[in-house]
Amino acid sequence: MFTRLMRLLVKDYGEKPAPAVREKAGRTAGAVGIATNLLLFAVKLAAGLLSHSVAILADAVNNLTDSGSSIIMLVGFKLAGKPADKEHPFGHARIEYLCGVIVSFLVLILGLELGRSSVGKILSPQAAEFGPLSLGILGASVAVKLWQCGFYRSVGRTIGSGALIATASDSRNDVIATAVVLLGALASRATGWQLDGWLGLAVAAFIVVSGVKLILETADPLLGAAPDPELVRDIYTKIRGYEGVIGIHDLTVHSYGEGRCFASVHCEVPAEEDILVSHDRIDNIERDFLEREGIHLVIHLDPVVTSDPKAQALQEQVRQRVQALYPQGAIHDFRVVWGVTHSNVLFDVAVPFSLGDSDQDIKEKLAREIAALDPSYRAVLAVDREGVVNELES
Numbered sequence: 001m002f003t004r005l006m007r008l009l010v011k012d013y014g015e016k017p018a019p020a021v022r023e024k025a026g027r028t029a030g031a032v033g034i035a036t037n038l039l040l041f042a043v044k045l046a047a048g049l050l051s052h053s054v055a056i057l058a059d060a061v062n063n064l065t066d067s068g069s070s071i072i073m074l075v076g077f078k079l080a081g082k083p084a085d086k087e088h089p090f091g092h093a094r095i096e097y098l099c100g101v102i103v104s105f106l107v108l109i110l111g112l113e114l115g116r117s118s119v120g121k122i123l124s125p126q127a128a129e130f131g132p133l134s135l136g137i138l139g140a141s142v143a144v145k146l147w148q149c150g151f152y153r154s155v156g157r158t159i160g161s162g163a164l165i166a167t168a169s170d171s172r173n174d175v176i177a178t179a180v181v182l183l184g185a186l187a188s189r190a191t192g193w194q195l196d197g198w199l200g201l202a203v204a205a206f207i208v209v210s211g212v213k214l215i216l217e218t219a220d221p222l223l224g225a226a227p228d229p230e231l232v233r234d235i236y237t238k239i240r241g242y243e244g245v246i247g248i249h250d251l252t253v254h255s256y257g258e259g260r261c262f263a264s265v266h267c268e269v270p271a272e273e274d275i276l277v278s279h280d281r282i283d284n285i286e287r288d289f290l291e292r293e294g295i296h297l298v299i300h301l302d303p304v305v306t307s308d309p310k311a312q313a314l315q316e317q318v319r320q321r322v323q324a325l326y327p328q329g330a331i332h333d334f335r336v337v338w339g340v341t342h343s344n345v346l347f348d349v350a351v352p353f354s355l356g357d358s359d360q361d362i363k364e365k366l367a368r369e370i371a372a373l374d375p376s377y378r379a380v381l382a383v384d385r386e387g388v389v390n391e392l393e394s
Contacts, residue, residue: 002154014158022159023081026096029155029164030074036148037067040141047134053185056134058114058200059141059178062207065110066170069103073163080257093257100163100218107170108211111204118200135189138182145175166218173210177203227253235263235295244269244281246304249332249350250384263289264298268332271303278303302333311336314373318347321369326362328352342376350384359383 006013010025044060047053076099082092149171156164184199232251239248247268254262267285269278282299289297305311315334322329326349334347349366351357357365362383370379 002151003158005151006155006158020081022161023077025155025159026077026080026161026164027074029152030070030077032151033070033073033148033167034067036144037063037070040144041067043137044141047137051131051134051185053134053181056138056181056185058117058203059138059174059181062110062114062174062177063141065106066174069106069167069170072099072102072106073167075099076163090256090262091260093260094222096161096163096257097218097221100166101215101222103163103166103170104211104214104218107173107214108208111207111209111211114200114207115204118197118204121197121200135182135185138178138185141178142175142182145171145178149175162218162221166214169210169214173207176206221255224254227255235265235289235297238289238293239265239267239285242281242285244273244278245285246270246306247302247332249330249348250300251386261294262296262298264300266300266302266332268302268304270306272305272307275303305335308336314345315347317373318345318370321373322349322366325365325369326351326355326357328355339376342378343374344380345370345377346380348382348384350386353385355385359385 003014006025006028009028010021012021013025040063041060044056044063048057048060076095080093080096080099084091149168152164152168152171155161156168180199180203184195187193188195231253235251235253236248239245245267249266249268251265252263256262267282269281278301282301286297286299289295311334314336315331318334319331322331328351330350331347332350334345337344337346349362351362355362363379363381366381367379370377
């Protein structure tokens with residue numbers, strides 16, 4: 001239903017969205033939100049004034065705030081679609097993330113203001129009169145907000161918009177808030193109890209908790225959240241599928257908004273191979289990722305000596321020792337400087353952020369393991385912390 005509506009409003013909607021299609025879909029969703037929320041505000045304001053209900057008036061103000069949120073979202077999608085310029089060489093797509101944070105703060109502020117009004121109503125109760133018209137308006141509002149929630153969630157998932165997903169959560173909160181007010185109104189009408197202030201306070205507490213959660217969720221991309229583990233594994237798998245790549249490590253992924261993904265990675269290639277051949281291969285991988293995945297990938301080339309059987313055998317021994325101590329660990333950039341009295345064994349070990357041992361503890365434990373292989377071996381190693389340590393690295 002929602003997809004059919006959006007296809008009528010936005011050409012080419014539903015396909016893998018081009019930036020222009022995605023921007024138009026976001027602006028259309030914002031315009032729909034503005035219209036429906038202004039309508040709800042008007043009818044709830046009338047119902048609240050007629051019934052003298054602070055809960056209904058607060059719910060009306062909530063819908064007015066939602067209209068403001070929709071305006072912010074509409075403007076945000078417009079600004080996010082601006083191309084890169086001198087001041088913002090990676091584009092403006094992160095404005096969408098900022099809009100999601102702003103919407104989340106508005107939800108929190110609304111909850112706090114509703115709580116303040118509800119406490120006042122509890123301390124100075126005023127009888128509320130819930131007539132059939134007010135109850136009917138509340139019931140219709142629940143239905144409209146349910147439709148809004150489904151609409152925002154559908155469009156948000158289709159175009160991959162965190163701001164729209166946050167707005168869908170806000171609409172879901174409105175459904176719960178209005179439903180509580182409606183049930184309380186029915187209870188007050190049936191029993192004569194003055195529940196209006198208490199109902200408003202319960203709704204306010206729910207909205208405040210939801211607002212805090214939304215702030216934490218929508219702020220993650222701005223803070224530099226870890227990439228999706230599935231995306232990391234997909235990048236590793238595809239790069240390892242190219243002939244001549246014998247190892248991968250130090251992958252970093254940065255998102256500057258939907259469709260603006262930048263990544264860098266170190267690829268190990270045989271040191272004995274012609275550097276021009278290796279460089280050409282790396283260029284092809286970077287171009288393929290941009291054309292097929294939309295990822296701006298930069299690859300650092302790491303030559304690895306593959307013609308030293310003794311070093312290769314030692315690397316396998318070290319790898320086994322590392323994984324015996326840290327099953328999620330992996331090694332890379334392995335090399336050996338053979339000497340007369342001692343040999344330096346140099347490598348990096350990648351471990352997850354969740355590992356409890358400090359970097360110094362890891363170095364000391366592995367140095368003892370390397371020395372146990374041969375007292376003349378001296379470990380010279382660095383520790384990398386990674387969100388996802390893939391088994392393909394080893």
